[in-house]
Amino acid sequence: MLAAVIYESMFGNTRTVAEALAEELAKHMEVELYEVGEAPASIDASIGLVVLGAPTHGFTLSRPSSRQEAAGMTPDELVSTGIGVREWLETAKAAPGTRAAAFDTRISHVPGSAARAATRRLRRGGFAIIARPASFMVEKTLGPLAPGQLDRVRSWASEIAAAAHSTSGPAGG
Secondary structure, three states: OEEEEEEEOOHHHHHHHHHHHHHHHHHHHHHHEHHHHOOOOOOOEEEEEEEEEEEEEEEEEOOHHHHHHHHOOOOOOOOOOOOOHHHHHHOEEEEEOOOOEEEEEEEEOOOOHHHHHHHHHHHOOOEOOOOOOOOOOOOOOOOOOOOHHHHHHHHHHHHHHHHHHHHOOOOOO
16 A cells, blocks of 8 residues: 655644654555645545644644744744645545545644644545544644654554554544
8 A cells, every 4th residue: 555644844843743654654555755735636546545744823724824924933944835735635636535644733732733624624525534633742833842742653653554454444533
């Protein structure tokens, strides 16, 4: 099975999660890792799993205005400088039933979840959701990831790999 891990990242935290996720998934299947601006808009039948990741902005998926605000928060260049996951989902096409899961990065004391919003949009787009949305915590807006989060990523990736290979139906979320 081929998996596509697609991420949007402002300060590098979501990219770090996506890289760890892809590394763990690669123990179970072939994996292609894409920054969202480079991701294919059409997911062909050779891709059996899409894992989508984004930072939580304003309680949900980023918008052009929140990405512009993020750019003003750091002297460094943003990782994702083009479209975000929200825009990718508006145009993405995949074979009905393509398996999918979503994750986000966020600060623990801030409500909302980009992963939950992405999961709803994936489901509406005909993807079969195989795992509950996952949130991985950052210590502050710019990061870094909170202690223990990469271990959680690896564990979640193993669960996704098992679900992707199973014949059971999609998970809730």
